[in-house]
Amino acid sequence: MSLYRDFLEWQEKLRALLEEGEQLARRAEGLEQENALLRQEREATVVDEPTGGFEALSQLYDExxxxxxxxxxxxxxxxxxxxLNFLRNKGKKE
Ligand SMILES: [Zn+2]
Incomplete structure (x- = not known):
């Protein structure tokens, strides 16, 4: 009888552990998706900025x-x- 109760207890613990593992896996998946999204956003800004941003700024200054x-x-x-200093520094980075 006591052995059976031990078994039930162990089974309950195992179920809790499995649930926790599932939650962790889900959280890791969420973080991975978030990370991929952030990486995409960062790449988009990095690609956008150097040429377009600088040209637009120097054009604005000329106007x-x-x-x-x-x-x-x-x-x-x-x-x-x-x-002028701002333009010079911006130009140097390219
Ligand atoms: Zn100024």
Whole structure:
């Protein structure tokens, strides 16, 4: 009788362990999907940024707007050292 109770207890523990294992597997799967999604997003931004972003910024500067962080988007009366510096640094990275 006691052996049977032990067996039931053991079976219950085993079921709990299996459930926990399933939950862990599901969580790992979710993380893997999230990771893949983040990787895709990062690749998309990395591909987008270097050419398109830089060209758009230097074009904006040529049209007479600030592209430096402190005055971004404002009309530019004369050459801005911050903008030029920003463009130079951006250009160097490519
Ligand atoms: Zn500026």
């Amino acid at each position: 007479g707007y600030h592209i430096c962080p402190m005055s971004f988007g404002r009309m530019r009366e004369e050459d801005c050292l911050f903008c």
